Structure formats: structure tokens, C-alpha cells
Amino acid sequence: MTIEAAFYDVKPYDREYFDKADGAARLARHFHEFRLSAETAASAEGARAVCVFVNDALDAACLEKLSASGVKLVALRCAGHNNVDLAAAKRLGLAVVRVPAYSPHAVAEHAVALLLALNRRIHRAYNRVRDHNFSLDGLVGFDVAGKTVGIIGTGKIGKIAAQIFRGFQAEVLAHDPYPDPEWARRHGVAYTDLARLLAASDVVSLHAPLLPDTFHLLKADTLAGMKPGAYLINTSRGKLIETSALIEALKTGRLGGVALDVYEEEEGIFFEDLSGLVLQDDELSRLLTFPNVLVTAHQAFLTREALAEIARVTTENLLRLEKGEPFLEGTAL
Numbered sequence: 001m002t003i004e005a006a007f008y009d010v011k012p013y014d015r016e017y018f019d020k021a022d023g024a025a026r027l028a029r030h031f032h033e034f035r036l037s038a039e040t041a042a043s044a045e046g047a048r049a050v051c052v053f054v055n056d057a058l059d060a061a062c063l064e065k066l067s068a069s070g071v072k073l074v075a076l077r078c079a080g081h082n083n084v085d086l087a088a089a090k091r092l093g094l095a096v097v098r099v100p101a102y103s104p105h106a107v108a109e110h111a112v113a114l115l116l117a118l119n120r121r122i123h124r125a126y127n128r129v130r131d132h133n134f135s136l137d138g139l140v141g142f143d144v145a146g147k148t149v150g151i152i153g154t155g156k157i158g159k160i161a162a163q164i165f166r167g168f169q170a171e172v173l174a175h176d177p178y179p180d181p182e183w184a185r186r187h188g189v190a191y192t193d194l195a196r197l198l199a200a201s202d203v204v205s206l207h208a209p210l211l212p213d214t215f216h217l218l219k220a221d222t223l224a225g226m227k228p229g230a231y232l233i234n235t236s237r238g239k240l241i242e243t244s245a246l247i248e249a250l251k252t253g254r255l256g257g258v259a260l261d262v263y264e265e266e267e268g269i270f271f272e273d274l275s276g277l278v279l280q281d282d283e284l285s286r287l288l289t290f291p292n293v294l295v296t297a298h299q300a301f302l303t304r305e306a307l308a309e310i311a312r313v314t315t316e317n318l319l320r321l322e323k324g325e326p327f328l329e330g331t332a333l
């Protein structure tokens with residue numbers, strides 16, 4: 001029997017890599033450009049698995065509809081799983097798998113790219129030079145060497161980001177409720193508490209997952225505890241930062257620069273071409289007016305290596321569902 005799998009929120013690059021991963025066409029795949037939610041769950045009728053991304057909304061109502069229509073597996077083609085009600089999935093007997101580490105390098109390197117672009121004003125210089133404006137006024141940056149970089153969350157991605165910054169000869173502080181002292185010793189990284197990290201860091205990069213206790217980790221009081229003029233990079237999840245407080249910190253000049261690959265209310269905006277439309281999100285619109293804010297639309301994961309690995313692991317798990325074999329190690333939630 002061929003496994004029927006319904007894919008949601010599919011972009012052309014997803015299709016390309018999933019086609020390569022299932023070269024022998026062993027799966028019957030239905031690709032949908034729209035997102036999966038309780039409202040669209042009826043489209044999974046006949047499928048035994050759904051394959052979803054970060055902005056599909058698998059709340060209890062959605063999962064109940066999927067389960068009732070015969071779906072057995074939710075395959076996330078991402079690492080984060082805050083958009084799936086895992087307790088409801090368990091209650092309904094739905095298996096959930098994800099791709100825990102497709103390329104931590106992709107995300108860590110993007111965090112560093114954002115910092116360098118923002119600090120050295122590459123985004124502004126690019127536009128200027130294309131306009132034949134070769135002046136350097138307003139493009140002064142700083143050396144990363146010798147600065148203090150604070151890494152919040154030293155899992156797979158945070159560790160690589162820390163190591164890259166050590167390569168820049170920066171001092172690296174880290175905060176994580178589950179520290180890895182042996183790794184820190186090897187790489188010359190010093191763990192500290194959140195308040196000290198925020199107070200001492202010239203650059204803070206977020207790599208913690210979205211959990212109840214990391215929701216709005218950076219809000220008015222924690223932002224006020226950051227070093228004046230510090231740069232803040234978020235490639236993790238938008239809801240780690242309270243956007244209204246971030247805008248205030250930018251308006252007062254408290255923060256030197258902010259680079260975001262994720263945004264609190266990105267759902268329905270990021271990954272879409274809204275050019276020519278009126279942007280309805282006032283906070284994102286405000287953020288985009290600051291010269292010292294750089295926003296990318298959740299593209300940190302988007303490398304060839306990461307897409308190939310996501311497609312390989314997910315396709316293998318879908319085939320294992322068909323064969324009744326255990327899922328790939330470390331992928332089941």
C-alpha cells in the first residue's frame with residue numbers, strides 16, 4: 001500500500017527537494033500551498049500522514065479532525081514544534097515527528113550574517129552604491145573582535161553560533177538552564193545568569209526555543225537590563241521578544257541595532273509575497289522604518305543542505321509509517 005501524505009504550506013523549493021528525496025515516487029503526495037488548520041483539515045481526507053511547517057496551526061480542534069479522517073502521523077518539516085498541541089496528539093494516538101537538526105549551521109550562520117550586515121550597514125551600502133552614492137557617511141560599524149557576545153540557549157544552533165563568534169575573537173557569554181560545562185570549557189565560553197549576560201553583552205543572540213517560560217523573555221524590564229547600544233539578534237522564535245517593548249527600546253536609542261529573522265506575529269506575513277499590498281501589521285511596519293533594524297522573513301534555515309536533509313528525514317519517516325517501522329532515532333516527539 002502506498003502512503004498518502006498531504007503536504008501543507010508548500011513552496012516551490014520544498015517541492016524540489018521533496019521530489020529529489022522521493023526519486024522512486026514511493027509516496028502518494030498531495031501538495032497544498034495553503035496552511036493546515038482546523039478550517040482546512042478536511043483537505044487531509046484519505047491521507048495517512050500530514051506534512052507541515054512552522055505556521056500550520058495544529059491545535060486540538062485541527063488534530064481531532066485529522067484523527068477522525070484517518071491521519072496517523074504529523075510530520076513537521078522543521079525543528080520547532082510549538083504549533084502542535086502535543087498533549088492532544090498523544091490523547092488521539094497521533095504520532096508526531098520532526099527534523100530535530102537539519103542544519104544548525106544554516107541558522108547559526110544566518111544569525112552571524114544578520115549581525116555583520118546590520119553592524120557594517122551592508123544593507124544600506126548596497127542600496128547607496130546602486131544609486132551611485134559612494135559616500136560613507138552613516139556607515140560606521142564596530143569590530144566584533146574583542147566585543148562580548150551573549151548567547152541565550154546553547155543547544156545545537158546556539159553552540160555553533162558561539163563557536164563562530166569565538167572565531168571572530170569575541171568574548172562569549174552563554175545562558176541556558178541546562179548548561180554544557182565541558183563544551184564551554186573547550187571553546188572558552190562562560191555561562192552566566194540571564195541578567196548578567198544582558199548587562200555585559202554588546203551583542204545578544206537568541207537561540208532558545210519558544211516555551212511558556214521563554215515567551216517574552218525580552219520585554220520592557222529585561223530589555224532595560226541590556227547594555228546601552230547593544231545589538232539584538234533573533235533567529236529563534238518571534239514570541240521570545242515583546243515587540244511593543246522592543247519598539248520603545250529602539251525609539252529611545254537604548255538598543256544599537258536589531259536583526260530579526262522571526263517576528264512575534266509573522267504568521268500570514270512571512271513566507272508570502274505581499275508586495276503591492278498595504279501592510280496591516282502596525283508593529284512590523286514601525287520596525288521596518290528604523291534604519292538600524294534588519295528583518296529577514298524566517299529564512300535562516302534556507303540552505304541547500306538544510307532543505308535536502310529536511311526532505312530526506314521526513315520522507316524516510318513517511319516510508320517507515322508505511323512499513324510499520326520505528327521512526328528515525330530522535331525524531332519522534
Ligand code: NAI
Pocket residue numbers: 079080100101104107152153154155156157158175176177178207208209210211213214235236237261262298299300301302
Ligand atoms: P535545541 O533544542 O538544540 O537547543 C535549545 C536550547 O535552549 C537548549 O539547550 C535548552 O536547554 C535551551 N533553553 C531552554 N529554555 C531556555 C531558557 N529559558 N533560556 C535559555 N536557554 C533555554 O534547539 P536548536 O536546534 O538549537 O534550535 C533553537 C531554536 O531555533 C528552535 O527552538 C527554533 O525555535 C529555532 N529555529 C529557527 C529557525 C529559523 O529558520 N529561523 C530554524 C530552526 C530552528
